[in-house]
Amino acid sequence: MQRTMAKRPLPPADHHAARFARQREADRTATAEDYVELIADLLREEGEARAVDLARRMGVSQATVTATVGRLQRDGLVETKPYRGLFLTPSGQEMARTAKARHELVVRFLIAVGLDPETAETDAEGLEHHASEKALAAFARFLAEREDGGR
Structure with a gap:
């Protein structure tokens, strides 16, 4: 199932640079999102996040x-309490909710287009941080149309 891609000209330099800048920003925020999402999951499932x-x-x-949590503290996302572990600030809780919803949407989309659940979970870990809001909205529309069409 190999297709040849049509040759497309390079985009204007400023558009190209904006694409790469967006990806670098996604890379920077991915770690924070992964940490706050995991902290929220641990707090919910185990009652503590250490x-x-x-x-x-x-x-x-x-x-x-320790280094990452220090950065998250400086960014106002995480609080530490002596002998009690890690807690999310309201900003951290919001970031965790948003990251979790985005992750679940990407997983559902990947499964809907034929990926097995285990691979979808693994692949969503990277895709969730790099998909644009437009792409996520398209995934949601696709899923909604699919669910509506199945009734």
């Missing part, structure tokens, strides 16, 4: 978690 749990679940060192 740095050691984040390190284990994200497959990174505790030093990496």
Whole structure:
């Protein structure tokens, strides 16, 4: 099922630069979104979110978690309480809700177009941060039309 792509001219330099800038910004926010989403999940499922749990679940060192949590604190997304672990600020809670909804939408879309659930979960981890609001809206429309058409 190989198709040859039509040759398209390069976009104007400023448009091209804007695309790359958007992707670099998505890369920067992806870590924060992943951390707050996991903290919210741990708080919901286990009643607490500890740095050691984040390190284990994200497959990174505790030093990496400590540095990232420090940045999240400076950004006003996470609070730490002595002997009590990590908590989300209202801004962190909102970011976690938004990230979770986006993740679930991308997973549902990928499954709807034929991907198995395990691969959809894995692929959504990257796609959810890089899909534009337009793309996410298109995914939602596709799913809504599909669900409406099935009734």
